[in-house]
Amino acid sequence: xxxxxxxxxxxxxxxxxxxxxxxxxSLDWDHIFSNPKNILAWxxxxxxxxxxxxxxxxxxxxxxxxxxxxxxxxxxxSIRDAGRQTRNFFGVLGAVVSHFFVYRWFGVGxxxxxxxxxIAGWKMAFGKELLSLTRTTKEVIFFxxxxxxxxxxxxxxxxxxxxxxxxxxxxGYMINVTLFDWLKWGSVIPIIFALxxxxxxxxxxxxxxxxxxLKNARPDVGPDTKEDAVPGAxxxxxxxxRNFTSVVNDTYDDEELVVEEKAQPVKPVIELExxxxxxxxxxxxxxxxxxxxxxxxxxxxxxxxxxxxxxDTTVHSNxxxxxxxxxxxxxxxxxxREFGQYDPMLDLPTxxxxxxxxxxxxxxxxxxxxxxxxxxxxxxxxxxxxxSYGINISKIKATIGPTVTLYxxxxxxxxxxxxxxxxxxxxxxxxxxxxxxxxAPMPGRGTIGIEVPNKNRETVFIRSVLSSEKFMKANYDLPxxxxxxxxxDIHIVDLAKMPHLLMAGATGQGKSVGLNVILASLIYKKHPxxxxxxxxxxKKVELTLFNKLERHFLAKLPNAEEAIITDTxxxxxxxxxxxxxxxSRYDLLKEASVRNLKEYNAKFAQRRLNPEKGxxxxxxxxxxxxxxxxxxxxxxxEVETPxxxxxxxxxxxxxxxxxxxQRPSVKVITxxxxxxxxxxxxFRVTSSIDSRTILDMGGAEQLVGQGDMLLAINSExxxxxxxxxxxxEIEDVCEFIGAQRGYDDAYALPEYEGEDAxxxxxxxNPDDFDGLLPDAARLIVTHQQGSTSLIQRKMxxxxxxxxxxxxxxxxxxxxxxxxxxxxxxxxxxxLSGLEEQLRMRGLI
Numbered sequence: 001x002x003x004x005x006x007x008x009x010x011x012x013x014x015x016x017x018x019x020x021x022x023x024x025x026s027l028d029w030d031h032i033f034s035n036p037k038n039i040l041a042w043x044x045x046x047x048x049x050x051x052x053x054x055x056x057x058x059x060x061x062x063x064x065x066x067x068x069x070x071x072x073x074x075x076x077x078s079i080r081d082a083g084r085q086t087r088n089f090f091g092v093l094g095a096v097v098s099h100f101f102v103y104r105w106f107g108v109g110x111x112x113x114x115x116x117x118x119i120a121g122w123k124m125a126f127g128k129e130l131l132s133l134t135r136t137t138k139e140v141i142f143f144x145x146x147x148x149x150x151x152x153x154x155x156x157x158x159x160x161x162x163x164x165x166x167x168x169x170x171x172g173y174m175i176n177v178t179l180f181d182w183l184k185w186g187s188v189i190p191i192i193f194a195l196x197x198x199x200x201x202x203x204x205x206x207x208x209x210x211x212x213x214l215k216n217a218r219p220d221v222g223p224d225t226k227e228d229a230v231p232g233a234x235x236x237x238x239x240x241x242r243n244f245t246s247v248v249n250d251t252y253d254d255e256e257l258v259v260e261e262k263a264q265p266v267k268p269v270i271e272l273e274x275x276x277x278x279x280x281x282x283x284x285x286x287x288x289x290x291x292x293x294x295x296x297x298x299x300x301x302x303x304x305x306x307x308x309x310x311x312d313t314t315v316h317s318n319x320x321x322x323x324x325x326x327x328x329x330x331x332x333x334x335x336x337r338e339f340g341q342y343d344p345m346l347d348l349p350t351x352x353x354x355x356x357x358x359x360x361x362x363x364x365x366x367x368x369x370x371x372x373x374x375x376x377x378x379x380x381x382x383x384x385x386x387x388s389y390g391i392n393i394s395k396i397k398a399t400i401g402p403t404v405t406l407y408x409x410x411x412x413x414x415x416x417x418x419x420x421x422x423x424x425x426x427x428x429x430x431x432x433x434x435x436x437x438x439x440a441p442m443p444g445r446g447t448i449g450i451e452v453p454n455k456n457r458e459t460v461f462i463r464s465v466l467s468s469e470k471f472m473k474a475n476y477d478l479p480x481x482x483x484x485x486x487x488x489d490i491h492i493v494d495l496a497k498m499p500h501l502l503m504a505g506a507t508g509q510g511k512s513v514g515l516n517v518i519l520a521s522l523i524y525k526k527h528p529x530x531x532x533x534x535x536x537x538x539k540k541v542e543l544t545l546f547n548k549l550e551r552h553f554l555a556k557l558p559n560a561e562e563a564i565i566t567d568t569x570x571x572x573x574x575x576x577x578x579x580x581x582x583x584s585r586y587d588l589l590k591e592a593s594v595r596n597l598k599e600y601n602a603k604f605a606q607r608r609l610n611p612e613k614g615x616x617x618x619x620x621x622x623x624x625x626x627x628x629x630x631x632x633x634x635x636x637x638e639v640e641t642p643x644x645x646x647x648x649x650x651x652x653x654x655x656x657x658x659x660x661x662q663r664p665s666v667k668v669i670t671x672x673x674x675x676x677x678x679x680x681x682x683f684r685v686t687s688s689i690d691s692r693t694i695l696d697m698g699g700a701e702q703l704v705g706q707g708d709m710l711l712a713i714n715s716e717x718x719x720x721x722x723x724x725x726x727x728x729e730i731e732d733v734c735e736f737i738g739a740q741r742g743y744d745d746a747y748a749l750p751e752y753e754g755e756d757a758x759x760x761x762x763x764x765n766p767d768d769f770d771g772l773l774p775d776a777a778r779l780i781v782t783h784q785q786g787s788t789s790l791i792q793r794k795m796x797x798x799x800x801x802x803x804x805x806x807x808x809x810x811x812x813x814x815x816x817x818x819x820x821x822x823x824x825x826x827x828x829x830x831l832s833g834l835e836e837q838l839r840m841r842g843l844i
Contacts, residue, residue, distance in 0.1 A: 036349040039124050046121025053097070053114040056090045060098030061108065063087040064166050067095045068103075107169030109147035112140045127346060142198055146191070148172030153188055156180060341605045344529035344617045350741055351552075354524060358732045359463035359725075370400050370454050378431055378452055382407060385430040389423060391415050397447075401486035402458040402721040403708050404437075408447040417441060420448055435702040443716065451486070451719065453704045460707070462517060462725040465490050466524055477598065478531070478620060478656065480521040482514075482681070482711060483720040491711075491720055495522075495622070495658070498679040498713065499651040504664035504694040505683025510707040511660050512542050514681070514722050515626060516730055518658060519546065522622065523733065528552040532747045534574060534623045538630040540566045545727065548734040551742030555621060555749055563746045568634045568799060573752050575642035578623060578655060580750040582646060585653035588615060597654035619747070620654045628661040629668045634789075638798040640670060647676030664694040683709045683722075769808050772797070774843050776805045777814050781834050786815035786824030812841060 060067070070085045074092070088095040101110040116137050123129045152172030155164045165173060179187035345351070375398050383393050386409075395410040411420065417440045428436045431452055439449035465471060465481045468490050476494035485491050495501065501518075505511040522531060532555040537543040543564055546554070554563040557570070557577055565571050585597070592609055594600045597618055609615035623646065625631070631639045647657055659677070661668050664685060674693075682694045684703035691700035695712050703709065707722035770776075776791050783790060786809075791802040806824070809815045814834065816825035828834045838844045 036346060040349055043121045043123070043125030046117040047125060048121075050114040050116075050118030050121065052090060052094070053101075053117070054111065056088060056094035056098045057102055057111050057114070059087075059089040059094060060102050061166065064095075064098065064103065067099075071095055071099050102169060103166050104170045106144050106148045107151050107167050107172055109144040109151070109169065109172070112144050112147070116140055127349075138202065142202075145171070146195060146198075149175050149191055152176035153179075153191060157185075342607060342617070343605070344619075345527045347529055348527075348552075348741060348743070351528060352740065353527075354733045354736050356463060356467045358736055359466065359729050360461065362461040362464040369456070369458060370405055374455065375400075375405070378405070378407065381430045382409070382427060382450060385427050386411075386420070386423065389419075389426075391420060391423075399487055400454075401488060401719075402454075402460050402484050403704060404451045404453050404486060404719065406486045407450045407452060408442065408445065409450065410447050417448065434704050437699050437702045437719075457704075457706070458721075460484050460721050460723045462520060462723040462729065465723050466521070471521075471525075474525070478522060478622070479525050480518045481723065482517070483707070483709070483722045486719055491718065493679075493711075493713070495656050496620070496651075496654075498656070500647050500657040500677050501659070501679050501681060502669070502674070502677035502694070503658065503660035503681045503683075504669070504685065504690070504700075505660075505662060505709070506686050507662050509683035509703075509705045510709070510722050511662065511683055512626065513707065513725060514683070514709070515542070515624060515658070515660055516725050517723050519624070520725055520730070520733065523549075523553065523737070526620075528742070529617070529619060531620045531622065534578065534621060534749070535564045536571050536574070536623070536625040536631075537564055537566055538568070538571075538627045542626050543624070545730045545734055548738030550746045551744070552737055552740070555747035558748050558751050568631060571631060572635055572638050572642075572800065574749065575623075575639065575646070577749040577752040578621070578650070579642050579645050580752060581621070582650045582653055582655055584750065585618060585655075586649075588618070589653065591615075596652045618654060620656065623655065623657045623659075625657070625659045628659050629663040629665075632668050632670075634792075635799040636792070636796075638800060640672060644672045644676060647673065664690045666693060669693055679711075679713045681709055681711050683707070769841075769843060770801070770805050773805055773808055773812075774838050777809055777812070777834055777838065778831060780809065780815060780826055781828045781831055784826050784829070786826050812837065 067086055067088055070092075074096070086092050086095050088098065098110075101113065102108070106113070116133075119130055119133050119136055123133060148169050149172045152168035152174075153176050155161060155168045155173060156176045158164065161173070168176070176187060179190065183189070379396055379398065383396065386393060392412045392415070393409050394412050397408045399406040399408070421438050421440050424436060424438050427438075427450065434453050436453075437451040439451070441447065442449045460483055465483070470490050471479065471481055471492055474492050476492070477496035478494060479492055480495050481490060481492050483491060495518075503511060503514060505514075519533065522533075531553060533546070533549075533553050534555050535543045535546060547562070547564055550556075550563040556563040556565075557574060560570070565574050589595065589597075589600050591613070592600050592603055592615065594603060597620070601617060603609055604615060604617055625643075628639075643657070643659070646655060650656070657677075659673075664682070680694055682691065682700040682703075684705045685691050685694070685700045688698045688701050691698045694700065695710060695717070697712075697717070699717070700710055707724065709720050709722055711718045711720055772795060776795065779791065779794055780786055786806070788799070788802045788806045791797060791805060792799065795802070797805075806815065810817060810824070813827055814837070816827060818824065828837070835844065
C-alpha cells in the first residue's frame with residue numbers, strides 16, 4: 001500500500017511541476033548555436049529565405065494584379081486549384097506572403113527587407129559579413145518605412161490608387177492620407193525632413209561637413225598670416241583646445257593634466273588622430289590588440305598648437321608621444337570571452353572525417369592461430385636441442401603473436417648467454433622454421449627470448465587497429481599505428497616525438513603498405529587544417545592514389561602541376577623549399593618568444609599574435625619519400641644536404657620526415673642521414689650487413705616478410721606485424737575526402753629556384769662555362785658515351801651540375817642533342833680534335 005501511495009505522490013508531483021508556471025524544458029542552446037553544423041544549416045536557411053522573399057516580392061510587382069483574385073478566393077477553393085491559377089514564381093505561398101508585405105504593408109519598400117536575413121545567413125555560413133549586419137538592419141528598417149511613405153505621396157498625388165496601390169503599400173498610403181488632411185500638398189515636407197534628420201544622426205553628416213571644412217581651412221595661424229586667416233580661426237582653435245582639455249580630464253580623473261595655450265612663438269605641432277576602427281570577426285584570423293590604446297575618444301582633426309605635460313608622458317618635437325606600456329592581457333581576455341579562440345578547422349566547417357565503414361571488414365583469423373599441439377611440440381624441441389648441448393632449462397613460457405610466438409626461457413645458473421646465441425641455426429633446424437631470432441637477454445625481464453614464426457600467420461587488418469579504443473582515444477600530436485606486438489597489443493607512436501622515421505626493407509616485404517598505413521593513420525586522426533603532406537614518389541605509382549587529397553592534405557611548390565613529386569629536379573627544389581619554410585617558421589617562433597610549434601599555435605589561437613606581421617596558424621608538415629636510393633643515385637649531395645638539415649632542425653617547427661628505401665646500404669643511408677633518424681623501422685632485408693646499417697644490429701634478415709618488421713627507438717627494439725591496407729580501401733578513403741569541399745589549392749610551399757633556373761640552351765652563356773667542362777669533355781670522348789650519369793659517377797658531381805655541363809658540351813658541339821633515355825652521340829672520336837676545339841674556345 002505504501003509503495004502505491006508513494007507512486008501516486010510522485011506522479012502528482014510531476015504533474016504539478018509540469019503544470020506550474022515555473023516549469024521549463026531544458027535545452028542546450030549553447031550547443032545548438034555553437035555547433036558548426038547547426039550554424040551552417042541556419043546560415044543556409046536564412047540565405048535561401050532571403051532569396052525566396054526577394055524573388056517572391058519582385059514576381060508580385062509584375063503579376064500581383066492577376067493574382068489578387070486568386071488570393072481573395074483561397075478560402076473558397078482548394079490550394080491545388082489556387083496554385084494552378086497563381087502566376088507568382090513561388091506559387092500560392094509566394095503570392096500570399098507578397099500580398100501582406102507588398103500590398104498591405106510596405107509596397108516597393110519591402111524589396112529591402114530580404115537583405116537582412118541574407119546578410120545574417122551569409123555571416124553564419126561563411127564566417128564573414130558582406131555588410132555590417134547591425135548597421136544594415138537599421139538602414140533597412142528606416143528606408144523601408146520611408147520609401148513606403150514617399151511612394152504613398154506619389155500615388156496619392158497621381159490619383160491612381162486603384163492601379164498603383166501596391167507601390168506604396170497600405171501603411172504608406174494611410175500615413176499620406178492623414179498628412180494630406182493636415183497639410184495638403186505640403187505633406188511632402190515632413191517626409192523630406194525625416195530623411196534629413198536620419199542622415200544627420202545616423203551618418204553623422206555634421207562631423208563629415210566639419211571635417212571637410214577644416215580640411216580646406218588654413219592650418220597655420222600666426223602673426224605673419226593673420227590677415228589671410230579664416231575669420232574666427234584663432235577663437236576656434238582656442239575652443240578646440242578647451243574641448244580637448246575637458247575630454248582628457250574626463251578620461252584621466254586621477255592624473256594631473258596641464259594645458260598651456262601658446263600664441264607666439266608656436267611650439268611643435270602635435271597632430272592627434274583617432275586610430276582606425278578594429279573589427280573582429282568570429283573565427284577570422286586573430287585580431288591584433290594594440291598595447292597602447294588611445295586614451296582620447298574625440299579629437300579635432302585640425303592640428304592643435306599646444307604643449308602637453310602629462311604624468312609619465314613626454315611630448316617630443318616630432319609629434320611622437322611616449323607612454324608607459326599598458327598590459328594587454330585584460331584586453332586579450334575580453335576578446336577571447338567575446339569571440340573565443342581561433343579555430344583553424346572552421347576554414348572547412350563541413351569537413352567530415354572518413355568513417356571506419358570505408359575499410360574492409362576484419363576477417364576472423366581465430367582458426368589460424370597457433371594450436372596447443374604446435375606450442376608443446378616447439379617447447380619440447382627447444383628444450384631437447386639445448387639439452388643436447390648441455391644447456392638445461394629451468395623454465396619456459398610462450399607468448400603467441402600474430403606472426404611469431406615468443407618462447408621465453410630461463411637457463412640454469414652457470415650457463416653463458418653467448419653459448420645459447422651461437423645455437424641459433426641449430427634451433428632453427430630442429431624447429432624446421434623459416435628463421436628464428438634470439439634475444440639474449442630480453443631487456444628488463446631477465447630471460448632469453450626465442451622468436452619462432454607461426455605456421456599459420458594471422459593477418460592484421462587496418463580496420464581492426466583504427467577502430468580500436470586505444471587509437472581512437474590517442475591524444476598524440478601525430479599518432480600513427482604501426483601494428484600489433486608479439487603480445488597482440490596495438491602499438492601506436494607519436495611521429496612528432498620520434499621525430500623522424502627511417503624505413504628500409506627489401507622489395508615485396510611490405511614497405512609501401514607500411515607507408516600507406518602511416519598516411520591512413522594520420523588522415524583518420526587529423527583535420528586538413530592541422531596537417532599537410534609532401535609526397536615524393538620516384539616510382540610514380542606507389543603514392544598516386546593520394547592525388548585526390550590535393551586540396552585537403554597535400555602541399556606543393558607554387559605553380560607546380562602535380563602535388564606528388566616524381567621528377568628528381570623537382571624533388572631537389574621541394575627539399576630546399578622546405579628548408580626555406582623551416583627557416584621562416586623559426587623566425588616566427590623567435591618573434592612570438594616560443595620554443596616549438598605547439599606553443600606557437602596555442603598562442604596564435606589565443607589571439608595574441610598579429611597576422612599583419614606575418615603570423616599565421618602553422619600546420620604540421622610530414623615529408624614522405626618512398627625511395628631514397630634512387631634520389632641518392634641521381635642527385636647525391638643535392639638531396640642529402642637538405643634532408644640532413646631538415647632532420648637536424650625541423651622538429652621544433654613541426655616538419656617531420658618519413659624516408660623509405662629498399663637498399664639500406666651505407667651509400668644510401670649515409671652517416672649524416674643516419675645520425676639524425678633515431679627512430680628506424682626495418683622490414684625483412686637480404687643480409688645482416690643491411691640489418692646493421694639500418695638498425696645497428698642484426699635480426700632484420702631473420703624476419704619472415706609480409707609486414708613482419710622491427711622498430712628501433714631509443715635503443716629499444718620491438719617486433720611488430722604491420723597492418724594490411726588494400727588499394728581499394730585507399731581509393732575509397734581518398735575519394736570520400738576528395739569529394740568534400742576543400743581549399744582552393746594545395747598548401748603552397750615557399751618558391752625556390754635552383755642555380756639553373758632555366759634549362760634552355762638559349763639561356764646558356766658561352767663565356768660562362770663550367771670550370772670542369774674540359775675534363776668532362778675528355779671523359780666523354782674517351783668513353784665515347786654522352787651520358788650525364790657518367791659525369792656524375794666519374795667526377796662525383798650532383799645531378800644539376802652534371803646536366804648543366806652536358807648542355808654546355810652540346811653547345812660546344814662535343815655531344816649531340818638529347819635523345820630520351822639513350823645516351824647522346826659523341827661528335828669527336830679522338831682527343832686531338834677535342835683539344836683543338838677547346839683551344840679555339842679559349843678553355844685551355
